[in-house]
Amino acid sequence: MKPVVWGVLSTARIGIQHVIPAMRASPLVELRAIASRSLSAAEEAARSLGIAQAYGSYEELLADPAIEAIYNPLPNHLHVPLTLQAAAAGKHVLCEKPVALSAAEAELLRAASRRVHIEEAFMVRHHPQWLRARELVRAGRIGKPQAVQVFFSYFNDDPGNIRNQPGIGGGALFDIGCYAVLAGRYLFECEPLRAVSLVDRDPQLGTDRLTSALLDFGSGRQVAFTVSTQSARFQRVQVVGTRGRIELFIPFNAVRGGEMRLAVDDGGQLDGSGTIVETLPACDQYRLQVEAFSRRVRDAAGPQPDGLDDAVAQARVIDALWLSERTGRWEPVA
Template identity: 70%
Template sequence: MKKVVWGVLSTAKIGVKQVIPAMQISPWCDMRAIASRSLPAARAAAGALGMAQAYGSYEELIADPEIEAIYNPLPNHLHIPLTLQAARAGKHVLCEKPFSLTAAEAGQLREVAGRVHIMEAFMVRFHPQWQRVRELVRAGRIGTPRAVQVFFSYFNDDPGNIRNQADIGGGALYDIGCYAIVAGRFLFEADPARVVALVDRDPALGTDRTTSALADFGGGRQLGFTVSTQAQRYQRLNIVGTSGRIEVLIPFNAPQGEATTILVDSTGALDGSGVERETLPKCDQYTLQGEAFSRAVRGEISLPYGLDDAVMNMRIIDALLRSEHSGRWEAP
């Protein structure tokens, strides 16, 4: 097996601190090059990470004939333009979430989707705790699933932070609401027929600082979530069925290289006395994601999630933003 040769667009913190080190430990990934609009910044990052090549522009990295796959952790408004540029050059692209600012923008990639692999980087879907929860749901451990409930929040009101810049895709729904949507789609194994949103926007920043939503998946299945960029740091995922429930304690920012725990309750005891704790093995979800994408590039497996999946997530976000203004249910 020959490792897939990777290049990284930008020295974004998520790449330098989390994703690149995680992928470097995989036997499937050769993290070869990193690019920045500042060559000194690229060289500093490459040196710190032990990467062989640094580029002072994204275009130079994309033009490197040795690079097979690109990891794109650029700011949200640059996801599609640079992914499209890389794909046109024949590079496979793993692009950070949210995939785009609109579904229509994401649809531009249909031009190249048949020639290269393109996947939105929802690493959570590769974590054993998510895989185990879906396995339990499929096996009927909680009966018929009725509701997925998500709360996800952190506090950041810095106007200089890209997460708080409305014109380039800042705000709670884009940044973390996308995870809640993926949770519903992953666990119900379906897409919602309609959604409705309640949004509170920061009067100075213009971003949605708190967004709550309901999504109707049909057959009595409902996703409800609240996400906030200006609340106490917290995250939890619950899926409740007719005869049980499962709770994921750290569903999204699972500690890298550590074991995780899910709670399973089939008793309904309100004091929690019936909860069973199940520990999942140590892993790094970014490593697993990089391996899955690399294996798809090598033809070892089918691409787990493709362009259609990413576009659907954006269609749901589009519908929620329409609902903010219409005050009604909207169809994705």
């Protein structure tokens, strides 16, 4: 396959530390350029990461005719505006999560998604541990899947950090709660019907620092999750069915290039002595993500609606959780 020529919007940490190294390691990617509103910052990143071209504005990068695909890791409130600009320039866009701050905003990308590929960057969907967990669920290994439980937390109370600025999409639900929502949608392979949330906001920052939620997927299937930006660093996913349980130990921040493990428990012993631990192949989930997107770019079938459809469905769940915070009630996911 001819490598896809990529450009990166901004020197965001997730790009510098995770996605760009993954791009540099892939034979399917030619990383041509990086842009920042500060030319010096772009030049420094380009030098340190071996990127040929640095631009001092996003518009300059988008005007580069050699660039075919864009990675957009900008602050959340800029995801849709810059994705629209990129699409207008004929670039395909892999956009960091959340793709938008509401389902209505995500729908603004609908027309563009018919011309170029647009996808929300949930790298976990490409990791072997997630693929294996869904394979086990589909095969009936744990019986009928009934409940997914997710806990995901870290501690960051820096007011200067974009994750702690509510006006631009900061807070626990947008930053990491989206992974918990995705976990249910991915493993149950359907959409929730209704949602309820309990939110604790930082009195100074205004962001949700501790958010818990229940999602009702119907037919006796539920997701329960807690996410926090001001708790000890921890993450787990449990999938419980009528005849067993699956546990992902490091579900979201999988070690790049390291082997990961998941546990399958038949529930026979409360001490877990009946648990079988599987080891999954070493990989870089960010590399798998950019390679999958690059293949879509080269697909002769052209842009498909499923990428945006999935992002809109994801945003509808988060919309319902925000509404539930205000009403204190179950809210439909519509």
